[in-house]
Amino acid sequence: MSPGALAVLMLVIGVIAGALITTATYAPELRRISRLLDARRDGGTSANARITIGSHAPGVTELAEAINGELDRTMRAHIDGMRAQRDFQRDLSALSHDIRTPLTGAKGYLQLAADETDPELKLRRIDAAVERIDRTSELLDALFSYTKASDPDLALDTEPVELREVVEQCLLGHYPDFERLGWEPIVSGTDAPRIVDADRQALGRIVENLVTNALRYGSGAPGLRIAATPEQTILSISNPIEHPDELDVEHLFDRFYRADSARQGGGSGLGLATSAKLAEAMGMSLEARVDDGRLSIELRDHQS
Template identity: 45%
Template structure:
Protein backbone atom coordinates (compact mmCIF):
# COMPACT_ATOMS: atom_id res chain seq x y z
CA UNK A 1 0.00 0.00 0.00
CA UNK A 2 2.81 2.39 0.83
CA UNK A 3 4.46 1.70 -2.50
CA UNK A 4 1.22 2.40 -4.34
CA UNK A 5 0.74 5.66 -2.48
CA UNK A 6 4.29 6.66 -3.33
CA UNK A 7 3.76 5.89 -7.01
CA UNK A 8 0.55 7.91 -7.10
CA UNK A 9 2.19 10.80 -5.28
CA UNK A 10 5.18 10.72 -7.63
CA UNK A 11 2.92 10.65 -10.66
CA UNK A 12 0.91 13.58 -9.32
CA UNK A 13 4.07 15.61 -8.64
CA UNK A 14 5.47 14.81 -12.07
CA UNK A 15 2.22 15.74 -13.76
CA UNK A 16 2.14 19.03 -11.85
CA UNK A 17 5.72 19.80 -12.87
CA UNK A 18 4.99 19.13 -16.53
CA UNK A 19 1.83 21.24 -16.40
CA UNK A 20 3.86 24.07 -14.94
CA UNK A 21 6.52 23.56 -17.63
CA UNK A 22 3.90 23.64 -20.41
CA UNK A 23 2.42 26.83 -18.97
CA UNK A 24 5.89 28.36 -18.78
CA UNK A 25 6.54 27.45 -22.43
CA UNK A 26 3.16 28.86 -23.47
CA UNK A 27 3.87 32.08 -21.53
CA UNK A 28 7.29 32.35 -23.21
CA UNK A 29 5.76 32.09 -26.68
CA UNK A 30 2.90 34.47 -25.82
CA UNK A 31 5.04 37.19 -24.24
CA UNK A 32 8.13 36.87 -26.46
CA UNK A 33 8.55 40.00 -28.69
CA UNK A 34 8.45 39.15 -32.40
CA UNK A 35 11.89 40.70 -32.97
CA UNK A 36 13.48 38.92 -29.99
CA UNK A 37 16.37 36.49 -30.43
CA UNK A 38 15.44 34.59 -27.25
CA UNK A 39 15.03 30.85 -27.51
CA UNK A 40 13.09 28.42 -25.36
CA UNK A 41 14.98 26.58 -22.64
CA UNK A 42 14.04 23.46 -20.65
CA UNK A 43 13.58 23.55 -16.88
CA UNK A 44 12.10 20.08 -16.35
CA UNK A 45 14.31 17.15 -17.33
CA UNK A 46 12.91 14.71 -19.83
CA UNK A 47 13.27 13.79 -23.47
CA UNK A 48 9.78 14.99 -24.39
CA UNK A 49 10.43 18.53 -23.06
CA UNK A 50 13.76 18.79 -24.85
CA UNK A 51 12.25 17.54 -28.11
CA UNK A 52 9.41 20.04 -27.88
CA UNK A 53 11.82 22.89 -27.13
CA UNK A 54 14.03 21.93 -30.10
CA UNK A 55 11.01 21.87 -32.41
CA UNK A 56 9.81 25.28 -31.17
CA UNK A 57 13.28 26.80 -31.49
CA UNK A 58 13.61 25.43 -35.02
CA UNK A 59 10.39 27.19 -35.95
CA UNK A 60 11.59 30.41 -34.29
CA UNK A 61 14.83 30.18 -36.29
CA UNK A 62 12.87 29.72 -39.52
CA UNK A 63 10.60 32.68 -38.71
CA UNK A 64 13.61 34.86 -37.94
CA UNK A 65 15.29 33.88 -41.22
CA UNK A 66 12.13 34.74 -43.14
CA UNK A 67 11.90 38.09 -41.34
CA UNK A 68 15.52 38.93 -42.13
CA UNK A 69 14.99 37.98 -45.78
CA UNK A 70 11.84 40.13 -45.94
CA UNK A 71 13.70 43.09 -44.43
CA UNK A 72 16.51 42.65 -46.96
CA UNK A 73 13.99 42.60 -49.82
CA UNK A 74 12.30 45.72 -48.46
CA UNK A 75 15.63 47.53 -48.25
CA UNK A 76 16.51 46.38 -51.77
CA UNK A 77 13.16 47.62 -53.05
CA UNK A 78 13.71 51.00 -51.37
CA UNK A 79 17.14 51.27 -52.99
CA UNK A 80 15.60 50.38 -56.35
CA UNK A 81 12.94 53.06 -55.91
CA UNK A 82 15.64 55.60 -55.10
CA UNK A 83 17.59 54.61 -58.21
CA UNK A 84 14.46 54.75 -60.34
CA UNK A 85 13.54 58.18 -58.97
CA UNK A 86 17.02 59.41 -59.87
CA UNK A 87 16.85 57.96 -63.39
CA UNK A 88 13.41 59.45 -63.99
CA UNK A 89 14.18 62.85 -62.52
CA UNK A 90 17.47 63.38 -64.35
CA UNK A 91 16.20 63.41 -67.98
CA UNK A 92 13.02 65.28 -67.02
CA UNK A 93 14.95 68.04 -65.28
CA UNK A 94 17.38 68.18 -68.19
CA UNK A 95 14.56 68.49 -70.72
CA UNK A 96 12.85 71.15 -68.62
CA UNK A 97 16.06 73.14 -68.36
CA UNK A 98 16.74 73.07 -72.11
CA UNK A 99 13.15 74.03 -72.95
CA UNK A 100 13.37 76.98 -70.55
CA UNK A 101 16.65 78.08 -72.14
CA UNK A 102 15.10 77.78 -75.61
CA UNK A 103 12.18 79.98 -74.54
CA UNK A 104 14.51 82.59 -73.04
CA UNK A 105 16.99 82.59 -75.91
CA UNK A 106 17.09 85.35 -78.51
CA UNK A 107 18.94 83.47 -81.25
CA UNK A 108 16.98 80.89 -83.32
CA UNK A 109 20.06 78.66 -83.50
CA UNK A 110 20.30 78.55 -79.70
CA UNK A 111 16.62 77.68 -79.41
CA UNK A 112 16.97 74.85 -81.91
CA UNK A 113 20.02 73.49 -80.10
CA UNK A 114 18.26 73.49 -76.74
CA UNK A 115 15.11 71.90 -78.16
CA UNK A 116 17.22 69.16 -79.77
CA UNK A 117 18.88 68.51 -76.40
CA UNK A 118 15.47 68.43 -74.69
CA UNK A 119 14.20 65.90 -77.22
CA UNK A 120 17.25 63.73 -76.48
CA UNK A 121 16.48 63.82 -72.75
CA UNK A 122 12.86 62.88 -73.42
CA UNK A 123 14.04 60.06 -75.66
CA UNK A 124 16.18 58.76 -72.77
CA UNK A 125 13.06 58.91 -70.62
CA UNK A 126 11.08 56.94 -73.18
CA UNK A 127 13.81 54.30 -73.24
CA UNK A 128 13.65 53.96 -69.46
CA UNK A 129 9.87 53.56 -69.52
CA UNK A 130 10.17 50.96 -72.30
CA UNK A 131 12.61 48.98 -70.15
CA UNK A 132 10.33 49.26 -67.12
CA UNK A 133 7.45 47.93 -69.20
CA UNK A 134 9.61 45.09 -70.51
CA UNK A 135 10.72 44.20 -66.97
CA UNK A 136 7.12 44.18 -65.73
CA UNK A 137 6.06 41.93 -68.61
CA UNK A 138 9.02 39.59 -68.12
CA UNK A 139 8.03 39.12 -64.46
CA UNK A 140 4.27 38.86 -65.06
CA UNK A 141 3.23 35.48 -63.59
CA UNK A 142 0.20 35.38 -65.91
CA UNK A 143 2.25 35.77 -69.09
CA UNK A 144 2.31 32.68 -71.29
CA UNK A 145 5.27 31.81 -73.48
CA UNK A 146 5.04 29.73 -76.63
CA UNK A 147 7.99 27.36 -76.28
CA UNK A 148 9.28 25.70 -79.43
CA UNK A 149 12.65 24.83 -81.00
CA UNK A 150 14.13 28.15 -82.18
CA UNK A 151 17.13 28.26 -84.52
CA UNK A 152 19.57 30.52 -82.69
CA UNK A 153 22.08 31.51 -85.40
CA UNK A 154 19.52 33.17 -87.75
CA UNK A 155 18.02 34.99 -84.77
CA UNK A 156 21.46 36.28 -83.71
CA UNK A 157 22.14 37.44 -87.26
CA UNK A 158 18.80 39.25 -87.33
CA UNK A 159 19.61 41.11 -84.10
CA UNK A 160 23.12 42.07 -85.27
CA UNK A 161 21.78 43.43 -88.57
CA UNK A 162 19.37 45.60 -86.57
CA UNK A 163 22.34 47.13 -84.74
CA UNK A 164 24.49 47.53 -87.85
CA UNK A 165 24.55 51.38 -87.76
CA UNK A 166 25.87 51.32 -84.18
CA UNK A 167 28.58 48.80 -85.03
CA UNK A 168 29.55 50.79 -88.12
CA UNK A 169 29.77 54.00 -86.06
CA UNK A 170 32.24 52.34 -83.69
CA UNK A 171 34.15 50.54 -86.40
CA UNK A 172 33.38 47.17 -84.81
CA UNK A 173 32.79 43.93 -86.66
CA UNK A 174 31.12 41.29 -84.46
CA UNK A 175 32.00 37.65 -85.04
CA UNK A 176 29.60 34.71 -84.98
CA UNK A 177 30.91 31.13 -84.74
CA UNK A 178 28.49 28.20 -84.35
CA UNK A 179 29.67 24.61 -84.23
CA UNK A 180 26.20 23.63 -85.43
CA UNK A 181 24.40 26.13 -87.64
CA UNK A 182 21.14 24.27 -87.00
CA UNK A 183 21.49 24.57 -83.22
CA UNK A 184 18.16 25.29 -81.50
CA UNK A 185 16.94 26.21 -78.04
CA UNK A 186 13.51 25.40 -76.64
CA UNK A 187 12.25 28.94 -76.24
CA UNK A 188 9.69 31.57 -77.12
CA UNK A 189 11.07 33.24 -80.23
CA UNK A 190 10.08 36.79 -79.23
CA UNK A 191 11.46 36.38 -75.70
CA UNK A 192 14.70 34.81 -76.96
CA UNK A 193 15.16 37.64 -79.43
CA UNK A 194 14.73 40.11 -76.57
CA UNK A 195 17.42 38.32 -74.56
CA UNK A 196 19.89 38.39 -77.46
CA UNK A 197 19.08 42.03 -78.24
CA UNK A 198 19.62 43.07 -74.62
CA UNK A 199 22.97 41.26 -74.46
CA UNK A 200 24.12 42.89 -77.70
CA UNK A 201 22.90 46.30 -76.50
CA UNK A 202 24.84 45.85 -73.26
CA UNK A 203 28.00 45.06 -75.25
CA UNK A 204 27.50 48.18 -77.38
CA UNK A 205 26.99 50.44 -74.38
CA UNK A 206 29.70 49.14 -72.09
CA UNK A 207 32.12 47.15 -74.23
CA UNK A 208 35.51 48.24 -75.50
CA UNK A 209 35.38 46.24 -78.71
CA UNK A 210 33.30 44.08 -81.00
CA UNK A 211 31.46 41.20 -79.36
CA UNK A 212 32.00 37.55 -80.27
CA UNK A 213 29.03 35.17 -80.22
CA UNK A 214 29.81 31.46 -80.23
CA UNK A 215 27.99 28.16 -79.77
CA UNK A 216 29.61 25.04 -78.38
CA UNK A 217 27.47 22.05 -77.41
CA UNK A 218 24.27 23.34 -75.81
CA UNK A 219 25.77 26.67 -74.76
CA UNK A 220 25.77 30.06 -76.52
CA UNK A 221 28.28 32.61 -75.24
CA UNK A 222 28.30 36.38 -75.75
CA UNK A 223 31.78 37.77 -75.15
CA UNK A 224 33.09 41.30 -75.51
CA UNK A 225 36.28 43.06 -74.40
CA UNK A 226 36.02 45.59 -71.60
CA UNK A 227 38.51 47.97 -70.06
CA UNK A 228 40.42 47.02 -66.94
CA UNK A 229 38.64 49.79 -65.04
CA UNK A 230 35.24 48.48 -66.10
CA UNK A 231 36.29 44.94 -65.14
CA UNK A 232 37.31 46.17 -61.68
CA UNK A 233 33.93 47.89 -61.19
CA UNK A 234 31.76 44.96 -62.30
CA UNK A 235 30.37 42.45 -59.84
CA UNK A 236 29.23 39.46 -61.98
CA UNK A 237 27.06 38.21 -59.10
CA UNK A 238 24.98 41.42 -59.26
CA UNK A 239 25.05 41.97 -63.00
CA UNK A 240 21.50 40.69 -63.51
CA UNK A 241 20.01 42.56 -60.54
CA UNK A 242 17.41 45.15 -61.44
CA UNK A 243 18.79 48.70 -61.68
CA UNK A 244 22.36 47.45 -61.16
CA UNK A 245 24.95 49.68 -62.74
CA UNK A 246 28.66 49.27 -62.16
CA UNK A 247 29.03 53.05 -62.42
CA UNK A 248 27.72 54.31 -59.06
CA UNK A 249 27.31 57.81 -60.47
CA UNK A 250 24.67 56.41 -62.86
CA UNK A 251 25.89 58.85 -65.42
CA UNK A 252 25.93 56.44 -68.33
CA UNK A 253 22.94 55.81 -70.56
CA UNK A 254 20.86 52.79 -69.69
CA UNK A 255 18.40 51.88 -66.99
CA UNK A 256 20.17 48.92 -65.43
CA UNK A 257 17.13 46.84 -66.39
CA UNK A 258 18.19 45.29 -69.69
CA UNK A 259 20.10 42.38 -68.18
CA UNK A 260 17.46 41.90 -65.46
CA UNK A 261 14.85 41.54 -68.22
CA UNK A 262 17.08 39.02 -70.02
CA UNK A 263 17.52 37.00 -66.82
CA UNK A 264 13.78 36.98 -66.03
CA UNK A 265 12.91 35.83 -69.55
CA UNK A 266 15.58 33.13 -69.46
CA UNK A 267 14.23 31.73 -66.19
CA UNK A 268 10.67 31.78 -67.52
CA UNK A 269 11.85 29.57 -70.41
CA UNK A 270 13.89 27.27 -68.14
CA UNK A 271 17.15 28.62 -69.52
CA UNK A 272 20.20 29.60 -67.49
CA UNK A 273 21.92 32.95 -68.09
CA UNK A 274 25.22 33.51 -66.30
CA UNK A 275 28.06 36.04 -66.42
CA UNK A 276 31.75 35.87 -65.63
CA UNK A 277 34.88 37.92 -66.15
CA UNK A 278 37.71 36.46 -68.21
CA UNK A 279 40.92 38.21 -67.19
CA UNK A 280 43.62 38.24 -69.83
CA UNK A 281 47.32 38.51 -69.19
CA UNK A 282 47.88 41.76 -71.09
CA UNK A 283 46.21 45.14 -70.64
CA UNK A 284 42.93 45.39 -72.51
CA UNK A 285 42.38 41.63 -72.63
CA UNK A 286 39.62 41.48 -70.01
CA UNK A 287 36.36 40.15 -71.40
CA UNK A 288 32.83 39.95 -70.08
CA UNK A 289 31.35 36.57 -71.00
CA UNK A 290 27.64 35.82 -70.71
CA UNK A 291 26.43 32.28 -71.34
CA UNK A 292 22.94 31.08 -72.23
CA UNK A 293 22.12 27.40 -71.93
CA UNK A 294 19.28 25.08 -70.89
CA UNK A 295 18.84 24.67 -67.14
CA UNK A 296 20.16 21.41 -65.76
Protein backbone atom coordinates in the same frame (compact mmCIF):
# COMPACT_ATOMS: atom_id res chain seq x y z
CA MET B 1 -12.65 -8.02 -3.11
CA SER B 2 -11.89 -10.58 -5.71
CA PRO B 3 -8.41 -10.81 -7.22
CA GLY B 4 -9.77 -9.68 -10.61
CA ALA B 5 -11.41 -6.59 -9.16
CA LEU B 6 -8.26 -5.79 -7.26
CA ALA B 7 -6.21 -6.01 -10.43
CA VAL B 8 -8.57 -3.63 -12.20
CA LEU B 9 -8.45 -1.21 -9.30
CA MET B 10 -4.67 -1.26 -9.27
CA LEU B 11 -4.63 -0.64 -13.02
CA VAL B 12 -6.95 2.34 -12.65
CA ILE B 13 -4.84 3.72 -9.82
CA GLY B 14 -1.72 3.25 -11.96
CA VAL B 15 -3.27 5.08 -14.89
CA ILE B 16 -4.38 7.95 -12.69
CA ALA B 17 -0.96 8.13 -11.04
CA GLY B 18 0.73 8.09 -14.44
CA ALA B 19 -1.53 10.86 -15.68
CA LEU B 20 -0.76 12.96 -12.59
CA ILE B 21 2.96 12.44 -13.01
CA THR B 22 2.78 13.26 -16.73
CA THR B 23 0.78 16.39 -16.02
CA ALA B 24 3.22 17.45 -13.34
CA THR B 25 6.12 16.86 -15.71
CA TYR B 26 4.79 18.36 -18.94
CA ALA B 27 2.40 21.08 -17.81
CA PRO B 28 5.06 23.51 -16.47
CA GLU B 29 7.15 23.14 -19.63
CA LEU B 30 4.16 23.64 -21.92
CA ARG B 31 3.00 26.69 -19.92
CA ARG B 32 6.49 28.20 -20.15
CA ILE B 33 6.62 27.61 -23.89
CA SER B 34 3.16 29.14 -24.27
CA ARG B 35 4.14 32.24 -22.25
CA LEU B 36 7.28 32.79 -24.32
CA LEU B 37 5.39 32.51 -27.61
CA ASP B 38 2.69 34.90 -26.33
CA ALA B 39 5.36 37.39 -25.24
CA ARG B 40 7.05 37.23 -28.66
CA ARG B 41 3.74 37.78 -30.39
CA ASP B 42 2.91 40.79 -28.21
CA GLY B 43 6.41 42.25 -28.51
CA GLY B 44 7.12 41.73 -24.84
CA THR B 45 10.33 39.76 -25.26
CA SER B 46 13.45 39.84 -27.36
CA ALA B 47 13.14 38.60 -30.92
CA ASN B 48 16.21 36.46 -30.22
CA ALA B 49 14.69 34.68 -27.24
CA ARG B 50 14.74 30.89 -27.50
CA ILE B 51 12.92 28.13 -25.67
CA THR B 52 14.98 26.36 -23.02
CA ILE B 53 14.04 23.09 -21.35
CA GLY B 54 14.01 22.57 -17.59
CA SER B 55 13.26 18.85 -17.67
CA HIS B 56 14.15 15.89 -19.82
CA ALA B 57 10.64 14.57 -20.29
CA PRO B 58 10.33 12.49 -23.45
CA GLY B 59 9.36 14.58 -26.46
CA VAL B 60 9.73 17.99 -24.81
CA THR B 61 13.28 18.52 -26.07
CA GLU B 62 12.25 17.62 -29.63
CA LEU B 63 9.27 19.98 -29.38
CA ALA B 64 11.49 22.85 -28.18
CA GLU B 65 14.01 22.24 -30.95
CA ALA B 66 11.27 22.22 -33.58
CA ILE B 67 9.79 25.48 -32.27
CA ASN B 68 13.23 27.13 -32.07
CA GLY B 69 13.92 26.04 -35.65
CA GLU B 70 10.68 27.64 -36.79
CA LEU B 71 11.50 30.81 -34.84
CA ASP B 72 14.91 30.94 -36.53
CA ARG B 73 13.35 30.55 -39.98
CA THR B 74 10.84 33.29 -39.23
CA MET B 75 13.60 35.60 -38.05
CA ARG B 76 15.72 34.95 -41.15
CA ALA B 77 12.72 35.63 -43.37
CA HIS B 78 12.09 38.88 -41.48
CA ILE B 79 15.71 39.98 -41.84
CA ASP B 80 15.74 39.06 -45.53
CA GLY B 81 12.53 41.02 -46.03
CA MET B 82 13.97 44.09 -44.31
CA ARG B 83 17.15 43.83 -46.36
CA ALA B 84 15.17 43.48 -49.60
CA GLN B 85 13.05 46.49 -48.66
CA ARG B 86 16.15 48.54 -47.87
CA ASP B 87 17.79 47.55 -51.16
CA PHE B 88 14.61 48.34 -53.08
CA GLN B 89 14.35 51.80 -51.52
CA ARG B 90 18.01 52.48 -52.35
CA ASP B 91 17.58 51.26 -55.92
CA LEU B 92 14.36 53.21 -56.35
CA SER B 93 16.12 56.35 -55.15
CA ALA B 94 18.85 55.81 -57.76
CA LEU B 95 16.26 55.25 -60.51
CA SER B 96 14.36 58.35 -59.39
CA HIS B 97 17.57 60.34 -59.80
CA ASP B 98 18.20 58.85 -63.24
CA ILE B 99 14.67 59.77 -64.34
CA ARG B 100 14.68 63.23 -62.79
CA THR B 101 18.00 64.24 -64.37
CA PRO B 102 16.93 64.04 -68.05
CA LEU B 103 13.53 65.55 -67.23
CA THR B 104 15.21 68.52 -65.56
CA GLY B 105 17.48 68.90 -68.58
CA ALA B 106 14.52 68.73 -70.96
CA LYS B 107 12.70 71.40 -68.98
CA GLY B 108 15.75 73.66 -69.10
CA TYR B 109 16.17 73.28 -72.86
CA LEU B 110 12.48 73.99 -73.46
CA GLN B 111 12.69 77.15 -71.35
CA LEU B 112 15.72 78.28 -73.34
CA ALA B 113 13.96 77.47 -76.61
CA ALA B 114 10.92 79.51 -75.58
CA ASP B 115 13.09 82.63 -75.19
CA GLU B 116 15.29 81.96 -78.24
CA THR B 117 14.84 84.18 -81.29
CA ASP B 118 17.34 82.38 -83.56
CA PRO B 119 15.27 79.68 -85.37
CA GLU B 120 18.23 77.35 -85.85
CA LEU B 121 19.32 77.55 -82.20
CA LYS B 122 15.71 77.17 -81.06
CA LEU B 123 15.40 73.95 -83.07
CA ARG B 124 18.63 72.55 -81.62
CA ARG B 125 17.42 73.20 -78.08
CA ILE B 126 14.05 71.58 -78.80
CA ASP B 127 15.88 68.56 -80.25
CA ALA B 128 17.98 68.35 -77.09
CA ALA B 129 14.83 68.43 -74.96
CA VAL B 130 13.21 65.68 -77.05
CA GLU B 131 16.36 63.55 -76.70
CA ARG B 132 16.16 63.76 -72.91
CA ILE B 133 12.44 62.99 -72.89
CA ASP B 134 13.15 59.93 -75.04
CA ARG B 135 15.78 58.91 -72.50
CA THR B 136 13.16 59.07 -69.74
CA SER B 137 10.77 56.96 -71.80
CA GLU B 138 13.48 54.32 -72.25
CA LEU B 139 14.00 54.14 -68.49
CA LEU B 140 10.27 53.73 -67.84
CA ASP B 141 9.99 51.07 -70.56
CA ALA B 142 12.89 49.18 -68.98
CA LEU B 143 11.23 49.35 -65.57
CA PHE B 144 7.96 48.04 -67.03
CA SER B 145 9.76 45.16 -68.74
CA TYR B 146 11.55 44.20 -65.53
CA THR B 147 8.34 44.33 -63.52
CA LYS B 148 6.58 42.12 -66.05
CA ALA B 149 9.46 39.62 -66.15
CA SER B 150 9.52 39.48 -62.33
CA ASP B 151 5.86 38.47 -62.09
CA PRO B 152 5.82 35.05 -60.34
CA ASP B 153 2.73 34.16 -62.38
CA LEU B 154 4.42 34.97 -65.69
CA ALA B 155 3.39 32.35 -68.26
CA LEU B 156 5.54 31.99 -71.37
CA ASP B 157 4.54 30.00 -74.45
CA THR B 158 7.52 27.82 -75.27
CA GLU B 159 8.12 26.21 -78.64
CA PRO B 160 11.13 24.90 -80.57
CA VAL B 161 13.12 27.99 -81.56
CA GLU B 162 16.22 28.21 -83.75
CA LEU B 163 18.71 30.05 -81.56
CA ARG B 164 21.00 30.85 -84.47
CA GLU B 165 18.19 32.66 -86.26
CA VAL B 166 17.37 34.77 -83.21
CA VAL B 167 21.01 35.77 -82.81
CA GLU B 168 21.46 36.65 -86.48
CA GLN B 169 18.29 38.77 -86.54
CA CYS B 170 19.46 40.69 -83.49
CA LEU B 171 22.90 41.37 -84.96
CA LEU B 172 21.35 42.49 -88.24
CA GLY B 173 19.13 44.95 -86.38
CA HIS B 174 22.21 46.43 -84.71
CA TYR B 175 24.26 46.66 -87.90
CA PRO B 176 24.18 50.51 -87.89
CA ASP B 177 25.50 50.54 -84.31
CA PHE B 178 28.37 48.18 -85.13
CA GLU B 179 29.18 50.20 -88.27
CA ARG B 180 29.20 53.44 -86.29
CA LEU B 181 31.68 51.97 -83.78
CA GLY B 182 33.76 50.32 -86.48
CA TRP B 183 33.22 46.91 -84.88
CA GLU B 184 32.66 43.61 -86.59
CA PRO B 185 31.17 40.99 -84.27
CA ILE B 186 32.71 37.54 -84.51
CA VAL B 187 30.09 34.79 -84.58
CA SER B 188 30.88 31.07 -84.31
CA GLY B 189 28.86 27.89 -83.95
CA THR B 190 26.26 28.75 -86.59
CA ASP B 191 27.18 25.87 -88.88
CA ALA B 192 24.31 23.73 -87.61
CA PRO B 193 20.82 24.42 -86.23
CA ARG B 194 20.61 24.95 -82.49
CA ILE B 195 17.05 24.31 -81.34
CA VAL B 196 15.86 25.33 -77.87
CA ASP B 197 12.43 25.20 -76.23
CA ALA B 198 11.74 28.84 -75.52
CA ASP B 199 9.32 31.70 -75.84
CA ARG B 200 10.50 33.37 -79.04
CA GLN B 201 9.79 36.91 -77.86
CA ALA B 202 11.42 36.37 -74.47
CA LEU B 203 14.48 34.73 -76.02
CA GLY B 204 14.75 37.60 -78.47
CA ARG B 205 14.63 40.09 -75.59
CA ILE B 206 17.42 38.25 -73.77
CA VAL B 207 19.70 38.23 -76.83
CA GLU B 208 18.82 41.87 -77.53
CA ASN B 209 19.76 42.91 -73.99
CA LEU B 210 23.05 41.00 -74.12
CA VAL B 211 24.06 42.58 -77.43
CA THR B 212 22.94 46.03 -76.27
CA ASN B 213 24.98 45.62 -73.09
CA ALA B 214 28.07 44.75 -75.16
CA LEU B 215 27.54 47.74 -77.44
CA ARG B 216 26.90 50.17 -74.61
CA TYR B 217 29.64 49.18 -72.18
CA GLY B 218 32.17 47.22 -74.22
CA SER B 219 35.44 48.65 -75.45
CA GLY B 220 35.72 46.40 -78.48
CA ALA B 221 33.81 44.15 -80.84
CA PRO B 222 32.04 41.25 -79.11
CA GLY B 223 32.38 37.60 -79.95
CA LEU B 224 29.32 35.36 -79.96
CA ARG B 225 29.45 31.58 -79.77
CA ILE B 226 26.63 29.08 -80.02
CA ALA B 227 27.56 25.65 -78.71
CA ALA B 228 25.51 22.55 -78.01
CA THR B 229 26.28 19.65 -75.73
CA PRO B 230 24.14 16.61 -74.92
CA GLU B 231 23.05 18.39 -71.74
CA GLN B 232 22.46 21.95 -72.85
CA THR B 233 22.67 24.60 -75.53
CA ILE B 234 24.84 27.59 -74.74
CA LEU B 235 24.95 31.11 -76.13
CA SER B 236 28.06 32.98 -75.04
CA ILE B 237 28.78 36.64 -75.73
CA SER B 238 32.17 38.04 -74.77
CA ASN B 239 33.62 41.53 -75.18
CA PRO B 240 36.52 43.57 -73.78
CA ILE B 241 35.67 46.16 -71.12
CA GLU B 242 37.66 49.18 -69.98
CA HIS B 243 37.34 48.83 -66.20
CA PRO B 244 37.06 45.12 -65.38
CA ASP B 245 38.13 45.71 -61.76
CA GLU B 246 35.00 47.81 -61.17
CA LEU B 247 32.62 45.08 -62.28
CA ASP B 248 31.08 42.83 -59.64
CA VAL B 249 29.85 39.81 -61.60
CA GLU B 250 28.12 38.47 -58.48
CA HIS B 251 25.66 41.37 -58.74
CA LEU B 252 25.66 41.87 -62.50
CA PHE B 253 22.08 40.57 -62.83
CA ASP B 254 20.77 42.46 -59.82
CA ARG B 255 18.08 45.08 -60.28
CA PHE B 256 19.54 48.54 -61.08
CA TYR B 257 23.14 47.32 -60.85
CA ARG B 258 25.69 49.36 -62.78
CA ALA B 259 29.42 49.70 -62.40
CA ASP B 260 30.57 53.20 -61.45
CA SER B 261 32.20 53.83 -64.81
CA ALA B 262 29.01 52.79 -66.61
CA ARG B 263 26.63 55.20 -64.92
CA GLN B 264 27.05 57.69 -67.74
CA GLY B 265 26.53 55.05 -70.41
CA GLY B 266 22.80 55.60 -70.69
CA GLY B 267 21.65 52.26 -69.30
CA SER B 268 18.99 51.71 -66.66
CA GLY B 269 20.65 48.79 -64.89
CA LEU B 270 17.56 46.71 -65.67
CA GLY B 271 18.40 45.03 -68.98
CA LEU B 272 20.45 42.14 -67.60
CA ALA B 273 18.19 41.78 -64.57
CA THR B 274 15.20 41.45 -66.91
CA SER B 275 17.09 38.91 -69.02
CA ALA B 276 17.90 36.83 -65.95
CA LYS B 277 14.24 36.77 -64.92
CA LEU B 278 13.09 35.76 -68.41
CA ALA B 279 15.75 33.05 -68.60
CA GLU B 280 14.65 31.64 -65.25
CA ALA B 281 11.02 31.57 -66.40
CA MET B 282 12.07 29.35 -69.33
CA GLY B 283 14.23 26.94 -67.32
CA MET B 284 17.43 28.69 -68.39
CA SER B 285 20.07 30.69 -66.58
CA LEU B 286 22.55 33.50 -67.18
CA GLU B 287 26.10 33.32 -65.83
CA ALA B 288 28.89 35.90 -66.03
CA ARG B 289 32.63 35.99 -65.50
CA VAL B 290 35.56 38.31 -66.20
CA ASP B 291 38.80 36.93 -67.61
CA ASP B 292 41.74 38.92 -68.98
CA GLY B 293 39.74 42.12 -69.28
CA ARG B 294 36.82 40.47 -71.06
CA LEU B 295 33.28 40.11 -69.77
CA SER B 296 31.65 36.84 -70.80
CA ILE B 297 27.94 36.17 -70.32
CA GLU B 298 26.51 32.73 -71.02
CA LEU B 299 22.88 31.72 -71.55
CA ARG B 300 22.45 28.08 -70.57
CA ASP B 301 19.45 25.95 -71.46
CA HIS B 302 18.93 23.46 -68.62
CA GLN B 303 15.93 21.85 -70.30
CA SER B 304 18.02 20.09 -72.92
